[in-house]
Amino acid sequence: xxxxxxxxxxxxxxxxxxxxxxxxxxxxxxxxxxxxxxxxxxxxxxxxxxxxxxxxxxxxxxxxxxxxxxxxxxxxxxxxxx
Amino acid sequence: xxxxxxxxxxxxxxxxxxxxxxxxxxxxxxxxxxxxxxxxxxxxxxxxxxxxxxxxxxxxxxxxxxxxxxxxxxxxxxxxxx
DNA sequence: TCACATTATACGCCGTGGCGTATATTTTAA
DNA sequence: TTAAAATATACGCCACGGCGTATAATGTGA
Numbered sequence: 186x187x188x189x190x191x192x193x194x195x196x197x198x199x200x201x202x203x204x205x206x207x208x209x210x211x212x213x214x215x216x217x218x219x220x221x222x223x224x225x226x227x228x229x230x231x232x233x234x235x236x237x238x239x240x241x242x243x244x245x246x247x248x249x250x251x252x253x254x255x256x257x258x259x260x261x262x263x264x265x266x267x
Numbered sequence: 268x269x270x271x272x273x274x275x276x277x278x279x280x281x282x283x284x285x286x287x288x289x290x291x292x293x294x295x296x297x298x299x300x301x302x303x304x305x306x307x308x309x310x311x312x313x314x315x316x317x318x319x320x321x322x323x324x325x326x327x328x329x330x331x332x333x334x335x336x337x338x339x340x341x342x343x344x345x346x347x348x349x
Numbered sequence: 350t351c352a353c354a355t356t357a358t359a360c361g362c363c364g365t366g367g368c369g370t371a372t373a374t375t376t377t378a379a
Numbered sequence: 380t381t382a383a384a385a386t387a388t389a390c391g392c393c394a395c396g397g398c399g400t401a402t403a404a405t406g407t408g409a
Contacts, residue, residue: 191323191326212384221370222387223389224367226388229386230387232366233319234320234396235367236318237315237317238315238316241278244335250272251272251335251336253269253272254269256330256331292356293357304357305356305397306398309397318397321396
């Protein structure tokens, strides 16, 4: 399920969802990415000072990627309705 | 044109494209976002230490949003082929 | 070509992220 | 309910981002 993210919090939430769907703990993800469990926690909680490096590394480890696109006028589009 | 980004460099490139398509200079974008022209430059050049806050603020000013999704196996999917 | 606009880079400063380490706090199973 | 697992938070430290300001390097149009 693709996640739209316009804020750091939404970005963190999407990452947390994915991590959980993979059955990983923050600590386990931390090992794979050489990041501290505390750092993963901060990212998932949407700390806006988090570095892009951290987001990129975590997304790679979770098999995620980002699509940059023009904002849709509303929050919902066709696929959300049907 | 949606841009897939798996690295900070790709993210920066997508942002730069969008800024240019809007006919904005880094300085003009900096004014809108209360960021220095140098900061925009760093973001667009894919400095991995850049903060999420910076990316988020710039994307908002450019009318961009991010979609987080599972990585596609290859770079191309159906829509790129047809 | 050449002046002007744009972008990249530099310096000193301050704030904060991520580090190791450790411990609260909360969540989850048994 | 309670022990164990998972997550949030804390402390001191170092590195570096973003700040103002300024300038160098590039691009661009006339």
